[in-house]
Amino acid sequence: MDKPSLPSGTRDFGPDVMMRRKYLIGCIENTFKRYGFLPIETPALENLRTLQGKYGDEGDQLLFKVLNNGDFLAKADEKTLLNRDSKGLSPLIADRGLRYDLTVPLARFVVMNRDKISFPFRRYQMQPVWRADRPQKGRYREFWQCDADVLGSNGISNEADLISIYDDVFSELDLKVTIRLNHRRLLDAFGNWLQGTQNLGRFMQLIDKADKIGFDGVSQELKANEIPNGIEAWTFLHSTSQMNSPAAILEALQKQESIQNEHLQEGIAALTALFSILDKLKLNNKLQLDLTLARGLSYYTGCVLEVVPSDDRIPADFKIGSIGGGGRYDNLTEIFGLKDVSGVGISFGLDRIYDIIESAQLFPTNALESTTILICAMDETTIPHAFSLAQSLRKAGIATEVYPTAAKLKKQLDYANAKGMHWAAIIGDQEMQSGMVTLKNLQSGDQQTIGQQAITEYIKP
RNA sequence: GCGGAUAUAGCUCAGUCGGUUAGAGCACCAGUUUGUGGAUCUGGGGGUCGCCGGUUCGAUCCCGGUUAUUCGCCCCA
Incomplete structure (x- = not known):
């Protein structure tokens, strides 16, 4: 495998x-x-x-192109196939792509x-x-x-x-x-100054790299690409951009004769x-x-x-x-x-x-909160009861889970901790007989036995 | 499209100047007398050391190829 x-x-x-x-x-x-x-x-x-x-x-x-379904090669042009011409072939075999x-x-x-x-x-x-x-x-x-x-x-x-x-x-x-x-x-x-839209396109590509390669880097590239007046235009753009107010920048543009x-x-x-x-x-x-x-x-x-x-x-x-x-x-x-x-x-x-x-560690910690309370049943016969309690808690808007088996309490509490839950409700024979629930605060470790109706009030902040 | 680095347990990584049973931490499972956790302790399972080939008595380790991952360049969010 x-x-x-x-x-x-x-x-x-x-x-x-x-x-x-x-x-x-x-x-x-x-x-x-x-x-x-x-x-x-x-x-x-x-x-x-x-x-x-x-x-x-x-x-x-x-x-990303998506291969056509069906026997698309049957329709493909033989020359294109034999020439192994990927660029020519692709329109014949792919009509769709991912956005x-x-x-x-x-x-x-x-x-x-x-x-x-x-x-x-x-x-x-x-x-x-x-x-x-x-x-x-x-x-x-x-x-x-x-x-x-x-x-x-x-x-x-x-x-x-x-x-x-x-x-x-x-x-x-x-x-x-x-x-x-x-x-x-x-x-x-800047098109006229640079003598043509093609030069302008290349110019824009190069100045876009300014963050990375700096003023001198762009200047060198402009020189290497032989953009007419490229350095002059770039020097002007760069120095103008240093000005701190938009109004000043726009004013400087108005004064530059080459771009009127x-x-x-x-x-x-x-x-x-x-x-x-x-x-x-x-x-x-x-x-x-x-x-x-x-x-x-x-x-x-x-x-x-x-x-x-x-x-x-x-x-x-x-x-x-x-x-x-x-x-x-x-x-x-x-x-x-x-x-x-x-x-x-x-x-x-x-x-x-x-x-x-x-x-930057800027995620708020409460972005991680998931389930609020875990109901732990101590033996299989109390699981149905746990479910009825879970239903009433969920109706009250409390995210509730019932541990699916009557596993050892240690294991159930480990699970609650691993999921960062705040509360555990424990139901065993004692609670069943008295109609109460042992509610444990998993952060402080405090616990007390209270009536089932009281849980909702207790948990809600 | 171009260049560099890496590939060992589920995850993060050690390690072997080439030599007999390849290690750690985390995770997982079990136990510590059967209802109390969030780093107690003890034990356990788990790896054809990316794949193919070469050198060698012997390769996880050296060499070549290959694939994958990753970091740069181009370009972009």
């Missing part, structure tokens, strides 16, 4: 981990609801046509259900996604995203709402983060409006207008957002990258045949948030 194993990049979650994941999920979901978002779910499988071409070339390569994120499925959903949706459509979705990436620390092949998106509204106030959600959730989780913000239009404005065009004005107008709302909100976490933030996903067209942890309690060597991201995408539904629907959304990377909070 083979040893059982898991596909790489996937994990089982035991009860202790699940309790904490549920705590995170609950916190995020409650916040989404508080902002008026409604849930949807979509299938794990999507048609590959839906997924392909939305995430850039790199993204396409990371799609890569929740945004593209949302766009498909909205297009298909446009008649039932009233816009602006505020939906949230918390489901696993899959990427055929090389697993490493903080990177899994199956991981959860928790998304909130607004579709069908251009208003920049939506961005303010979403930033506020980020702030609320991480405040509630007691994790200090920095929310980075930029606008694609501001970067688009309609893109720049559009971006500045949007951000000015956004900050006029955000100025009225009290945020607990740092919000940073960072012109070097580009973000990889190719469908963003407006604001882009990213959340990075910035909490002192995280061990210094625990580096894991961003734990959330989002932005505005103006044309995503158009690909599926619905024009003029702008979308904006954010995503929480549940698994990374878990890893961070675990590393």
Whole structure:
């Protein structure tokens, strides 16, 4: 018999981990609801046509494809087969794939259900996604995203709402983060200076690495890639980003002659409006207008957002990258045949948030609580009685278990301890005859014999 | 797609400069006279030392391959 194993990049979650994941999920979901978002779910499988071409070339390569059923090779082209041409063959044998994120499925959903949706459509979705990436620390092949998106509204106030959600959730989780913000239009404005959109795309890719390789690293890469005016543009961007107020940054952009065009004005107008709302909100976490933030996903067209942890309690060597991201995408539904629907959304990377909070030991201890009381029967004949007591406790909202056999008391109490229970109720001959129960506090060790009705009052804090 | 590291009990890991019965802690089971636990004690079960091949009288240990895991790079949550 083979040893059982898991596909790489996937994990089982035991009860202790699940309790904490549920705590995170609950916190995020409650916040989404508080902002008026409604849930949807979509299938794990999507048609590959839906997924392909939305995430850039790199993204396409990371799609998990699902082999067709039936005798698919019979229909395959002979040349392709004989040439062992994987790229040519794959469209012939795989029509479906696992979803890569929740945004593209949302766009498909909205297009298909446009008649039932009233816009602006505020939906949230918390489901696993899959990427055929090389697993490493903080990177899994199956991981959860928790998304909130607004579709069908251009208003920049939506961005303010979403930033506020980020702030609320991480405040509630007691994790200090920095929310980075930029606008694609501001970067688009650099197109002319860099002499072309291709250079601009490469430029954005390179400056996005600034956190990792620093100012000089990016400069070297720009030089190596021979981006026209790349160094000049980067030097300007970098120094401008150092300024501490958004107003100062926007002003500096206005003064830079090489980027004067309609893109720049559009971006500045949007951000000015956004900050006029955000100025009225009290945020607990740092919000940073960072012109070097580009973000990889190719469908963003407006604001882009990213959340990075910035909490002192995280061990210094625990580096894991961003734990959330989002932005505005103006044309995503158009690909599926619905024009003029702008979308904006954010995503929480549940698994990374878990890893961070675990590393900083910020999970509340009560996130682990499970069963409150164990009923221990001393012999088989008292088990039915134990069940009737359990039923009344459960009706009172107390999580109750009956130990399934009349095992030795030591064993039953060991079990209660292992599950972190607070109470044990012991029922034997003595209790049966008197109609009482021996109630033991497993933390203090105190115990007393009391009437069955009194238990509920006793246990409830 | 590229590079590094690792692979021994259910888990975390020792170890053998190549040599007879491969160890520890945790977990599990049993007992300490049959109704009192959360690090009492005693005992017990459990391993073709990842897989295939080579060197050798002899390989868990050395060498080659392979697979898996893991950490980086690319990219990303």
